[in-house]
Amino acid sequence: MPIITLLTDFGDLYPALMKAVILKINPAATIIDISHDIPPQNVRVGAFALMYATQEFPSRTIHVAVIDPGVGTKRRALVIKAGEQYLVGPDNGLLIPAARNLGDFTVYAIGLNEVYAAGLNEVYEVEHAPPKSATFHGRDVFAPVAARLSKDYNTSKFKPTGDFVNLDFGKAMALEGALSGEVVYIDAFGNIITNIPGSLASQHIRYGDEVEVCGQQMPFVRTYADASGPLIMVGSHGFLEISVREGTAARLLKLRVSDPVRVRLKR
């Protein structure tokens, strides 16, 4: 059974319309929600969540991601084959970190004409008609493209391109006794996830070492239960994560997505 995932900033209700459209085109699809609570129009947070989640999915999973401030403008739609999986969404950088993380990837751009060539006349009443709305391409473009793709995994009707909007999470680095990076995600526990790879951190600190972040002392530990207050560790995504045992790191450190983070080493 083909798997199609959804990641959006739609909150409630709208995701159900994407699912309806998918099931109309491919009733055999298994639909999995990755998240619909990405902060509105925050492409960077969506890109991190997508990169993190996609790495665990089986081959041939098709991920539809829609954080799309430019909906209804001339921004293109993309289909990406990345490793053994597929990504569908707007050309605004949202898909790129996930694509890069999944392995070798090929980007296909879809202009509206190509949308219809891909078989979307199955979806729309009138062949070559524009999408039903200028504001909900999740329902009118991305979901149908993904559903259609899930029937044959055939990308030959799309046009490969090297020209797409890039996005990365900045360079993390070790410099002058500190690891420097930025906040890329804050989870439901208020844990702060940075762009500093665990592999970089472990070259400079060892379990039990004390570090300082935003004026707070905290140990570098293996898991949450290894400390009683603030702590820093390599999270399940492989990046440095700051947490507070029985507390909320984001509140204690007053950090938000995109804020810079300096982890000062105490050795």
Place this chain on the structure above:
Amino acid sequence: MPIITLLTDFGDLYPALMKAVILKINPAATIIDISHDIPPQNVRVGAFALMYATQEFPSRTIHVAVIDPGVGTKRRALVIKAGEQYLVGPDNGLLIPAARNLGDFTVYAIGLNEVYAAGLNEVYEVEHAPPKSATFHGRDVFAPVAARLSKDYNTSKFKPTGDFVNLDFGKAMALEGALSGEVVYIDAFGNIITNIPGSLASQHIRYGDEVEVCGQQMPFVRTYADASGPLIMVGSHGFLEISVREGTAARLLKLRVSDPVRVRLKR
């Protein structure tokens, strides 16, 4: 595979019990959440969400909707065949706008006796027993009726009726240089959705025209990216929708569901 959707004001936990009951009766059912975050007991908001979502689902989808302040009283349960789809829920108006929107519809009322005649003895331990609880008919009546219906789509055991609680979203009209209507839904972005049909609006305003709503000037545009502050447009549901680029319309205009809206034309 039969599709059964759920729309409730239950928030967390309770929807899972409806799903359990459905899968016990029809393990082949694909269950899709439309929303569980309708404001508590707000039948009007639920009715709009149901009307909007149902129009995209495939034939034979069965929608279970439970916003049910009268649970446990003598209010009846309804099964509606509307167009090629089915609706199941309480007789309080919740299902009616969706039914009307889906095409010709037939309303069947289910008294408790009929519930059991429909085969609910499969679900309850004792034939003709009352539902397990007087407070959770989503689990004890509506979910089992929908699951049972999804096995044969046979409505002949229900009694057609012309007597049911009606609900509509009021009349929108163009009068004295203004379009008048009311707020029917506010989405997760804070966008304000009115009951003023796009078809009515387009007889009176054109893209680029300025209008005034609640003392705010705003252009009538095609999509969100066409303005930099407040804007009004025909949303993906076909109704006038007020939005604020990188802001929250509901907060700026201080409008809530059921409030009247006047869109004053400036030409």
Place this chain on the structure above:
Amino acid sequence: MPIITLLTDFGDLYPALMKAVILKINPAATIIDISHDIPPQNVRVGAFALMYATQEFPSRTIHVAVIDPGVGTKRRALVIKAGEQYLVGPDNGLLIPAARNLGDFTVYAIGLNEVYAAGLNEVYEVEHAPPKSATFHGRDVFAPVAARLSKDYNTSKFKPTGDFVNLDFGKAMALEGALSGEVVYIDAFGNIITNIPGSLASQHIRYGDEVEVCGQQMPFVRTYADASGPLIMVGSHGFLEISVREGTAARLLKLRVSDPVRVRLKR
């Protein structure tokens, strides 16, 4: 089709990774969310929600529950066969009320060695490797164990044990003209659910009787619509539940989970 349910305090995003892992091991699984919004690390609330929800699921359902403050420590993982269903999660009491409620149950403890003997080398690149992370056993241990179990329902590779962390919701009792118990759950409507069984209550009060809780007078009724302000009744879970018609009981009575509750009888 095997059913696997998920109950966690993860909020957003992380549940999708558990689903990815499950579908990689058993693509035929139907995955149902019970809740991901249990208050962070609140094992008692999670235990009540699990107990309540599991009783409605079909035979052979496998429930994965992860409220896990001790993740990464030496706390063991459990698989429980309870009645005709299965429970998978940490050994911290979370699974026990559900197990007891489902009927006769057998507890199997899984040390890390046993995890791999159960076939987890399907999941991890290296046989007998430790889980990928010390912080996300939902993804790295519990989801894979459940998915593997859903392929053959074979528990013979696990070791039965009588030694596990217990949890119950305390004793409710009738004493000196009052029913005494505690708050076990507060739902999305703000309804207060106690540990006082309806069967105990109905020995002491009848529909229409007035009682007093936290200084508030309220009638004992059959359903929400039977009162106009605060009310008490036997909820759909079989326990005494305090509700406020068109209001929020938790706010009016200022009660929180684990607070004691005294229902004073007025006859």
